[in-house]
Amino acid sequence: MFNLSLLRQFSRLAICPATKIPISRRNITTTAAVQFKITDQLWAEPMKKKKKIDPAIVKAREERRRKKLEKQIRRLEKNARQLKPIDEMEVPLELLDNFSKRKRPQPKLSAEVIEARALLQKDWA
Structure with missing residues (x-):
């Protein structure tokens, strides 16, 4: 493979650390300077093998989980059957x-008014 130090020395891209890159002081911009960097390899170990479960x-x-859900x-x-008070x-206590x-x-009511209401009720029904 490539030697990282050798690659850093001969690369034309800005692969060296940000402190070594000359940045013009007159350059006015709102974004950061784009710099290419090479990171060292991250050594990882292989994933652990899954154990076979009975x-x-x-x-x-699964049965326990199902019973728990049924219980909930x-x-x-x-609780849905119980009505919650609104x-x-x-009625406020003041009014009571x-x-x-x-x-x-x-x-x-006079007899005439009662009679008129009864007639209206009969006509309506």
Whole structure:
């Protein structure tokens, strides 16, 4: 293979470290200077071989996972049946305290009005 130090010496591209590259001070730009660099090799070891697991253990794990999911679904269904109280539907305590003051008396209806309403009800139905 190539010797990295030899490659760094003879390369025409800016392969040397950024401190050795002459950069013009009058150059006005908003982007960084493009520099090519060579990194050293990263030595990695081969991947570990997967261990073979007993199929019974795999099946037991899947069974446990399935039971856990079923239990969560049952819990969600159980809670879905319970109605949650709505704050807007609750009457404020002030209004409950003043209920007797706010209650209107039923108007006295004359016989003619009752008769007229009954006739309207019959016509409507």
